[in-house]
Amino acid sequence: MNATSSPRLSVRGLAKHFTLHLRGGARLQVLRDTWLDVDAGECVALVGASGRGKSTLMKCLFGSYGADAGVLRFESSAGPVDIADASAQRMIELRRRDIAYVSQFLRAVPRVPALDVVAQRLVDAEPLPASDNLDDARHEQRMDLAREAARALLGRLNLPPALWDLPPATFSGGEQQRVNIARGFVQPARLLLLDEPTASLDAANRRVVVELIQEAKAKGAAVVGIFHDEEVRDAVASRCVELQ
Amino acid sequence: MTEAIEPLLRVRGLSHRFASAREEGYAVQDADLDLYAGEVVAIVGESGSGKSTLLNCIAGRIAPTRGTVHYRDAGERWLDVRVLSERQQRMLARTEWGFVEQNASDGLRLDVSAGANIGERLMGQGERHYGRLRASAERWMARVELDTARIDDSPRAFSGGMRQRLQIARNLVTHPRLVLLDEPTSGLDVSVQARLLDLIRMLTTRMHLCALIVTHDLGVARLLAQRTLVMRHGRVVEQGLTDRVLDDPQHPYTQLLVSSVVMP
Amino acid sequence: MISGYNFAYLDERTKKMIRRALLKAVAIPGHQVPFGSREMPLAYGWGTGGIQVTAAVIGRDDVLKVIDQGSDDTTNAVNIRQFFARTTGVRTTTRTREATLIQTRHRIPETPLAAGQVIVYQVPQPEPLYKLEPRRTETAKLHAAEEYGLMNVKLYEDLAQWGRVETSYDYPVKVDGRYVMAPSPIPAFDNPKMHRMPALQLFGAGREKRLYAIPPYTDVRSLDFEDHPFRVEPHHQACERCGDTASFLDEVADANGQVHRTCSDTDWCADRVDRQHAGRTSP
Numbered sequence: 034m035n036a037t038s039s040p041r042l043s044v045r046g047l048a049k050h051f052t053l054h055l056r057g058g059a060r061l062q063v064l065r066d067t068w069l070d071v072d073a074g075e076c077v078a079l080v081g082a083s084g085r086g087k088s089t090l091m092k093c094l095f096g097s098y099g100a101d102a103g104v105l106r107f108e109s110s111a112g113p114v115d116i117a118d119a120s121a122q123r124m125i126e127l128r129r130r131d132i133a134y135v136s137q138f139l140r141a142v143p144r145v146p147a148l149d150v151v152a153q154r155l156v157d158a159e160p161l162p163a164s165d166n167l168d169d170a171r172h173e174q175r176m177d178l179a180r181e182a183a184r185a186l187l188g189r190l191n192l193p194p195a196l197w198d199l200p201p202a203t204f205s206g207g208e209q210q211r212v213n214i215a216r217g218f219v220q221p222a223r224l225l226l227l228d229e230p231t232a233s234l235d236a237a238n239r240r241v242v243v244e245l246i247q248e249a250k251a252k253g254a255a256v257v258g259i260f261h262d263e264e265v266r267d268a269v270a271s272r273c274v275e276l277q
Numbered sequence: 278m279t280e281a282i283e284p285l286l287r288v289r290g291l292s293h294r295f296a297s298a299r300e301e302g303y304a305v306q307d308a309d310l311d312l313y314a315g316e317v318v319a320i321v322g323e324s325g326s327g328k329s330t331l332l333n334c335i336a337g338r339i340a341p342t343r344g345t346v347h348y349r350d351a352g353e354r355w356l357d358v359r360v361l362s363e364r365q366q367r368m369l370a371r372t373e374w375g376f377v378e379q380n381a382s383d384g385l386r387l388d389v390s391a392g393a394n395i396g397e398r399l400m401g402q403g404e405r406h407y408g409r410l411r412a413s414a415e416r417w418m419a420r421v422e423l424d425t426a427r428i429d430d431s432p433r434a435f436s437g438g439m440r441q442r443l444q445i446a447r448n449l450v451t452h453p454r455l456v457l458l459d460e461p462t463s464g465l466d467v468s469v470q471a472r473l474l475d476l477i478r479m480l481t482t483r484m485h486l487c488a489l490i491v492t493h494d495l496g497v498a499r500l501l502a503q504r505t506l507v508m509r510h511g512r513v514v515e516q517g518l519t520d521r522v523l524d525d526p527q528h529p530y531t532q533l534l535v536s537s538v539v540m541p
Numbered sequence: 542m543i544s545g546y547n548f549a550y551l552d553e554r555t556k557k558m559i560r561r562a563l564l565k566a567v568a569i570p571g572h573q574v575p576f577g578s579r580e581m582p583l584a585y586g587w588g589t590g591g592i593q594v595t596a597a598v599i600g601r602d603d604v605l606k607v608i609d610q611g612s613d614d615t616t617n618a619v620n621i622r623q624f625f626a627r628t629t630g631v632r633t634t635t636r637t638r639e640a641t642l643i644q645t646r647h648r649i650p651e652t653p654l655a656a657g658q659v660i661v662y663q664v665p666q667p668e669p670l671y672k673l674e675p676r677r678t679e680t681a682k683l684h685a686a687e688e689y690g691l692m693n694v695k696l697y698e699d700l701a702q703w704g705r706v707e708t709s710y711d712y713p714v715k716v717d718g719r720y721v722m723a724p725s726p727i728p729a730f731d732n733p734k735m736h737r738m739p740a741l742q743l744f745g746a747g748r749e750k751r752l753y754a755i756p757p758y759t760d761v762r763s764l765d766f767e768d769h770p771f772r773v774e775p776h777h778q779a780c781e782r783c784g785d786t787a788s789f790l791d792e793v794a795d796a797n798g799q800v801h802r803t804c805s806d807t808d809w810c811a812d813r814v815d816r817q818h819a820g821r822t823s824p
Contacts, residue, residue: 054529055536096518098525121518122282122313125503142478142500143471157482167420167452167483364686371688386673386694390701393694400697401690407700407766429701 039108041255042094042224044069047103047117049089063089067103069257069274073223076246076256078270085276087259091226093117094257095134096124107131107224130158134226135217139209141201148197151186151215152179158220179219186215189241207233218245225249227258231265243268283349284311285455285487286335291344293334304330306511308344314454315485317478319498319519321534322508328491329459331508335489336376336457337366351454371401375448375456379463381440384447385432391418391443392428398451417446421476438469442476449480456481458490462497474500495538499523507531542630549596550628555579559597559752563743566754571716572684573667578750588621588646589747591663595644598659598743599625605633606640611648611789611805618646637808647710649731651788651809654740656757662725664746667753669713669723689721696764706769714761721764722753730773730789735761780804783813 047067053059063086071077079087092098094105096116105116109131114123128134141150156179187197190211196204201212210233217225227246231239239262246256246269260266266273288310294303305327312318320328334341337358346358351373361369370376378384385394392414396404404410415425421442423435432440441461448456461477462470478501481488492498498505498519506516507528515528526532547553555577562576581589599605605625609618613635621644622633634640637652646663654660670680673691683691692713699706706712712729716722724735725744735742735755742755755761763771779786780803788809790802804810 051525052527054532092524097520099517099521099527121504122316124518125316140499142475144475172483363682367682367686367688371690389673389694389698392701393698396697397690397694399690400693401688405693405765405767407697408768410697411701 039113040070041073041075041108042069042071042257043104043106044090044094045104045106047090047093047105048101049086049093049098050101064093064276067276071224071255071257073108073253073255074250075271076250076258076269078266078273079257079259079276080266080273081275081277087276088228090276091134091228091257091259094224095128095132095226097134110223130220131223132226133217133220133222133224134228135213135230136228137210137232139201139213141212143202144200146198147192147201147204147212148180148183148187149176150201150212151183151219152176154216154220155179155182182219183215186219187211189245190215191238191241207235207238210234211238214242214245218249221249221252222254225254225256225258227256227260229259229261231260231262239265282313285314285349286310286312287345287347287349287355288335289345289347291331291334291341291346293330293339293341293343303327303342303511305334305341308508308513310335310506310513310516312455312487312489314487315481316504317481317488317490317502319502319505320489320491320508321493321495321498321505323493323534325510326508327511328508330511332457332459332489332491336374337361337370348455371398372451373454375451375453377441377444377448377456377458377461379460381437381444382432384444385440387431387433389431390429391423391432391435394432394443394447395450398447402451413450417450418443420480421446422472436469438465438473441465441473445473445476445480449484449486452484454487456486456488458488460492461490462492462494470497477501495523495535507534543627546628548601548629549599549625550582551579551593551596555593556597559593562752563594563597563754566743566752567741567756569720570755570759571714571720571722571753573722573751573753575750576752578747581747582624583620585748586665587617588644588663590745590749590752591644591646591661591747592621592624592745593747594661594743594745594752595625595642596628598661599629599631599642601629601631603631603642604640605629605631606635606637606643606808607633607645608643608648608650608806608808609646611650611791611809612807614807635808636812637806647726647728648789648805649727649734651804651806652812653734654738656739658740660740660742662727662742662744664723664725664744664751665748666711667723667744667746667749667751669711669721684720687719689715692721692764693766696766700766700769706765706771712771713764715764716755716761717759722755724761728789729763729771732761732763732771733773737761778802780810783810783817785810785813 044067047064049064050060050062089098093100100117103117107114107116109127156175192211201209214230231242243265250256288308291305291308292303293305308331322328333339335346348356348358350356392411395414395417396410399410399413414428418425418428423439423442432443462473502519505519505522506513509530515522515531523535526535558577562574566574581592607618607622609615626633637650642659644661668680670691673695674680696706699708709729710726711723712732714722714724737758739757741757744753765771778790780790781801782803785804789805791805793801
C-alpha cells in the first residue's frame with residue numbers, strides 16, 4: 034500500500050451521545066473526540082472494556098447511528114465522502130457496495146433461502162441495479178452466477194449444503210452467523226465492519242474467518258473490527274486501538 | 278453519483294385539515310418528503326398519526342389544504358399533482374402509479390375474474406388481444422404466487438392474503454414507477470404477512486419501483502424500507518435511514534414507539 | 542284525432558326541449574344526452590323514452606310504423622301505433638318501405654333503411670357500463686375520458702367464462718370511433734345494420750332520462766378483441782313461412798312441443814310470401 038496516499042477511512046473528532054427521553058432525558062456521552070485512521074489493506078481492532086463505544090463507533094461508520102460532531106472521511110469508489118454528513122440516499126448507495134457490516138445478528142427477510150441471502154448481496158451490488166423489467170431469465174442468470182460465489186463461501190464456512198436452500202430463521206446461532214459472514218464477505222467491500230464475527234463459531238470456522246479477513250485485506254479493504262477472541266485478533270489485526 | 282439523481286416525488290409543506298375539524302384539527306401538518314426511484318420508504322405511526330391522510334394527499338385522493346406535491350413523470354416532466362385535471366390524474370393513477378388498498382376488496386373488482394382484474398389496466402391502455410391479456414394475467418399470477426388455474430375464479434373465492442396479492446398484481450401489471458401501499462399486511466395472518474412482504478420486497482427491487490408504505494408495524498418498516506418517517510399527531514417527527522430511526526431514535530416519541538414494540 | 546290533446550300528446554315546450562337534446566345528440570354521435578323525461582300515459586319499461594322521441598319529431602306528413610320484437614301486431618306495438626294515430630292523425634303502416642318514421646323495440650327491420658327514414662329505438666338502460674359500474678358519476682367520467690378498459694373487461698369475462706362473447710343482446714358498440722354506446726336490446730345479429738346506416742337513428746330511454754343518436758352514414762363497430770373479432774353466426778335455419786335463411790328467426794314451441802321458426806320481422810316475411818305467391822321470388 035502506498036503510505037503517502039490518504040487513508041481509506043479517516044475519523045476526526047467524532048462525538049456521539051444518546052439522550053434517553055424515557056429516562057427523563059438522561060444524557061449518555063459515549064464518544065467524545067474520537068480519532069482514527071485506517072488504510073486500505075489494514076485491519077484495526079477496537080479494544081477496551083464494554084461500554085466504551087466500540088459498537089457505537091462501528092454503527093456510526095455504517096450510518097446506523099448519527100454522529101453529533103466530527104468528520105468520518107471515507108474514500109468511496111466515487112470519491113471521498115463524509116459519512117457523518119451523508120444523506121440517506123448516499124448511505125444507501127455506500128452500503129450497496131462499498132461498506133459491509135457483519136453484526137452479531139442476522140436480519141434476513143423471512144422466506145429467503147440462506148444461499149440467496151448471500152447471493153442477493155452480490156446481485157444488489159452490481160453497478161447498475163436498474164430494473165430488469167422482470168426479465169426472469171436474465172434475473173435467474175444473475176442470481177445463478179451469484180449463487181456460485183455464495184456456495185463457495187458457505188462451503189468454506191462449513192455450512193452443511195442441506196441448509197443452503199432453507200431460510201436461516203430456524204438455524205442455530207452459529208449457522209446464522211456463518212450466513213451473516215458469507216453475506217458480508219461475498220462482495221468485496223472497501224470498508225469492512227466486523228462486530229464479533231467469530232462469536233458462536235468453532236475453531237475450524239474461526240480459522241476460515243481469519244482467512245477471509247486476510248484475503249479481504251490483501252484485496253485492499255480497510256477493516257475495522259471488534260474481536261473478543263484474542264487469537265483471532267492477533268491473527269488479523271494490523272494494530273489495536275483502545276477507545277477512551 | 279446518487280446526489281445527481283433527481284427525486285421522483287417531492288412533497289413540501291403538505292397540510293390537511295378536514296372540513297369538519299376544529300381550528301387546530303390538522304390531520305397532517307407541514308410534511309416534507311422526497312422519494313427516489315428504486316427505494317422503499319415507510320411511514321410509521323399510531324392510529325390518528327395522519328399517515329393514511331398523508332398517503333391519500335400524495336395520491337391525489339384528497340386535495341390538501343396547503344402544500345405541494347410534485348411528481349416527475351416518465352417523460353421527465355415535473356407535474357404539480359394538485360393542478361392536474363381529473364383526467365390526467367386518472368391517467369397517472371392507471372399507468373405510472375399504483376395504490377394498494379388496506380382492504381384488498383376495495384382495490385379489486387370482486388365481480389369479475391382474477392384474470393380480468395389483472396388485465397383491466399392493460400385493456401385500459403389499449404391492449405385488445407385476448408390471448409396476450411390472458412398470458413399477461415397468468416404470468417403475473419405466477420409472479421405473485423397465485424395458482425394460475427384460478428385465473429377465471431372470482432376474487433370472492435380467494436383468501437385475504439390471496440386477494441392482497443391479486444391486488445398487487447393488478448397494480449403492477451402496467452409497471453408503475455410509484456406504488457403507494459396503505460397498511461398492506463394488516464389483518465393478515467403472520468405467515469401470510471411474511472409471504473406478502475417478501476413479494477413486495479422482491480418486486481420493488483426487480484422493478485426498481487419507488488414504494489411508499491404506510492404501516493403501524495415497525496417490523497415491516499425494518500424489513501422492507503430503506504428509509505422511514507415517523508408521524509405523530511399529523512407531524513413528521515423524525516425521518517431517515519430505517520435502521521438509524523429505529524436504532525438511534527432522536528425524538529422522544531420515536532424512542533417511545535421503538536421501546537414499545539413487543540418482540541417475539 | 543282525439544280532441545283535447547296537443548298534436549302527438551306532448552306540449553310544444555316539451556317537444557322543443559327534446560328536439561334540442563336530439564340536436565345535441567346528433568352532433569355528438571353515441572353520447573348520452575340527459576333530457577327532461579315526462580310522465581307518459583304508460584308505465585316505465587314500456588317505451589316511454591321512444592314514445593317521447595317519436596312524439597317530438599313526428600309531423601303531419603309522416604308515415605309511422607311501430608314494431609315490437611320485429612312484429613307489428615304485438616300488444617305493445619299495436620297500442621303505441623294507435624296512440625300516435627289518435628293523437629296525430631298521421632298515417633300508419635306495417636310496411637317498412639312505406640314508413641318515414643319507425644319506432645322499434647328490440648329489433649332493426651330486415652329491410653335495409655333508406656336515407657330520409659328515421660328509426661327510433663326504445664332503450665331500457667342507456668349506460669353500456671352499467672353492470673360493471675352502476676355509479677352515474679363514475680361512468681360520466683369514463684365516457685368523458687374515453688376510459689373504456691372496463692367495457693373490455695366485460696367482453697374478456699364473457700370469453701373467459703363462456704368461450705365466446707355471451708352478450709347476445711344489447712352488444713356494445715363504438716360510435717364514430719369515440720363513444721361506446723348501448724344499442725338497446727337488439728340482438729347482436731342486428732348490430733351490423735347500424736354501421737353506416739343511411740337512416741337517422743335515435744334512441745330514447747324514458748326512465749333513465751337519456752337520449753342519444755347516430756347520424757346517417759356513421760361508423761358503428763361492435764366491440765371485440767383482435768383475436769376474437771365480432772362475428773354474426775349464421776343460424777342455418779329456414780323460416781317456415783317464407784323460407785328465408787338469412788333473417789333473424791323467432792322460435793316458438795306449440796302445444797305439442799314442436800318448435801316453429803319464423804321470421805321475427807313480420808313485414809319482411811309477409812312481403813316475401815307475397816312475392817312468392819306472385820311468382821317473383823323462389824322460396
